[in-house]
Amino acid sequence: METSELLKKVRKIEIKMKGLSKHLFSGEYHSAFKGRGMSFSEVRNYQYGDDVRNIDWNVTARTGEPHIKIFEEERELTVILLVDISRSAHFGTVQQFKSEIITEISALVAFSAITNNDKVGLILFTDQIELFIPAKKGKQHILRIIRELIDFQPKGKGTQIGKALQYFQSIIKKRSICFLISDFMGEGYEEPLRIASRKHDLVGVRIADPAEAALPNIGLVHALDAETGALNWLDTSSARVRDTYADWYERNYQYYRNAFLKCGADNLDILTTESYTTALHQFFKKRSGS
DSSP states (O other): OOHHHHHHHHHHHHHHHHHHIIIIIHHHHHHHSOOSOEEEEEEEEOOTTOOGGGBOHHHHHHHSSOEEEEEEEOOOOEEEEEEEOSGGGSOOSSSOOHHHHHHHHHHHHHHHHHHTTOEEEEEEESSSEEEEEEEEOSHHHHHHHHHHHHHOOOSOOSOOHHHHHHHHHHHOOSOOEEEEEEOOOOOOOHHHHHHHHHHSEEEEEEEEOGGGGSOOOOOEEEEEOTTTOOEEEEETTOHHHHHHHHHHHHHHHHHHHHHHHHHTOEEEEEETTSOHHHHHHHHHHHHHTO
């Protein structure tokens, strides 16, 4: 992509996502993802209604007046975007490709995070690890992440979610919030998911297009498998062919649902035909208990 065109796209996403994160998601994000605990802030005079368990007896004895300790939430968090950029993401039938929605959701989460003074990192993967950007703060860092999401050219074609989770677990040592964003077209990641979710706050975001769920009956077509590159003739007029595909799609979906259910990690589904801002807004509110 030409530099000028890339910069225009980055700027467009920046304007859109900064506005959304500021007006819609800053409060919900803060409530949905808690800090690591409470740290001592200061000592002040006791006021009616204060918790007596927080009285600082040393200061109270020294001054002759009751004082209490004030604690604040340790807010700074690390957010890792674990993003699937395999070829199956380049699909869409209505308004946007899945890859475009993945980019915008990633940017929205990133801007929400830095608004709350959190650090953001990025891992791009296919059937291999394509790129790792360590977590940092700042607008320029987020803009770099957006540029990579828009313009990165992967070497791999398929999807290996299990391999991506293993890499994430090995390279991110401190507990973090991980958004695993993918279409989850594949299996074999239940155990890595379980291990990663034990240490980290892991959220699965599945991006899907309704047209993917079933093959249309349009006769003989030359079909390209986006992830393997194989080109084959496919007889979509055959009920057996359509049923086989539908079974494969449903099996992948149930595997994804069961994997997250078993490990207790949060997940949400977002369709290309719906508003992802509404879906995310509702998810953050539900998670924060509001």
